[in-house]
Amino acid sequence: MRETIIETEAMSRFDSAVDEVVSADRGLSGFVLAYGQAGRGKSVAADRYHFMRGGAYVRVWQGWSQTAFLQRLLFEVRGKNTDMPRHTGNRCKEMIVQLLQDERKPLFIDEADRLKIDRIEDLRDIHEMTGAPVVLIGEEGIFGLLSERRRIWSRVAYEVEFGPISPSEVALYAMQGAGLDIPLALSSEIAQRTEGDFRLVRNMMLLLEKSAKASGSFTVDRAMLDAALSARTWRRK
Structure with a gap:
């Protein structure tokens, strides 16, 4: 299976x-604010935009202090x-502001819901001083974090909500990633x-691709899908 990125509706809205x-x-x-459950393509969309059009991209680590966070942000802004x-x-923080005043660029903060509110305040300060856009990527819990400070929420x-991948997007991903022809049903x-x-769709495509190679047919039928569905638990109850 090839590594592939498809243009989803959510990705287009994000761009x-x-x-x-x-x-x-x-x-x-x-x-x-780009939000949604894990596995919905938020990080892929942000990483792709950053790679193609520039900016500074930080993926948050659990428990970062102010110093650790701003050191990493400065490293990426440079x-x-x-x-x-x-x-x-x-x-x-002072050095980040100086750099962004000379060259304004977007700041992508992935897994931003893991930050403490004071780190969001640091980002607000930087934005206020430079006008640099701040893109916060996280799960739904980020709403609770931002609601603590009205002055942040108002900015x-x-x-952009990243919802579930649609049936047509599943079919497109299967075709581009593994050459599989999957009927809409x-x-x-x-x-x-x-x-x-x-992520789960990708895992299922790996099983279906293996079955397709064994059978010599890359058109997915009922039997192939049933075999893949029975191979593991595909969602938590």
Whole structure:
């Protein structure tokens, strides 16, 4: 199976939202909130945008202090193969502001729901001083985090929900990733059984591809799907 990224409806909305805040004047820029359950393609969309169009991308680690977070953010904003900064958190923040004032770029903060609210406040300070857009990517719990501070929530310019992968997207992913032809009725069943989780869909495609190679037919039928469905538990009850 080939590694493949398909253009989902949510991904298109994400690209449009980030394009809007990146192209807006400094005073009209803001935060973008990309949210949804795990496995819905949020990180893939953010990583793809960052790779293709630039910016600074940070994936949050559990338990990061202010200093650790801002050191990592400074490292990514610099965008060079230099050593990890060892400055204090406040000095890192000052340097980030200076760099973004010289060259404004979007900041992608993945798994932002793992941050403490004070780190979101650090991002608000940076945004206020530079106009750099901030893209927060996380699961639904991020709403509870942001609701603690109205002054942050009011700066969210766009909300992009990443919902379950659709049956047509399942079929497209199967064709592009593994050359599998899956009828819409079976694609609908796959989407339902996996609860639209991209990772589970990928795992199912691996089983179906193996079965297709064994049988010599890459058109998925009822028997092939039943065998894949019986191979494991595809969702938690």
